[in-house]
Amino acid sequence: xxxxxxxxxxxxxxxxxxxxxxxxxxxxxxxxxxxxxxxxxxxxxxxxxxxxxxxxxxxxxxxxxxxxxxxxxxx
Numbered sequence: 001x002x003x004x005x006x007x008x009x010x011x012x013x014x015x016x017x018x019x020x021x022x023x024x025x026x027x028x029x030x031x032x033x034x035x036x037x038x039x040x041x042x043x044x045x046x047x048x049x050x051x052x053x054x055x056x057x058x059x060x061x062x063x064x065x066x067x068x069x070x071x072x073x074x075x
Contacts, residue, residue: 001026005035014038015069017062019045041065 007014018026018040026040043058050058 001029001035001038001040002033005030005033005038008035008038013070015066016040017043017059017066019043019047021045039069041069 001016004014004016016026016038020042022045023040023042030036030038041062043062047055047058
């Protein structure tokens with residue numbers, strides 16, 4: 001999250017992808033660093049027990065959200 005905030009402040013489009021289990025923590029960090037404008041792309045938890053193919057499928061399902069985040073001015 002910290003790196004994404006710094007990159008966005010420098011004008012570099014950045015996307016943060018998290019699982020839904022970490023949504024609260026991401027919100028707390030965004031607020032603590034004054035970056036409520038940085039919206040993470042949220043995918044279903046867990047990932048660690050999935051096959052590579054299942055992870056790729058989840059990532060593919062988030063393509064539209066990732067595209068929106070990367071093509072919309074965050075700062």
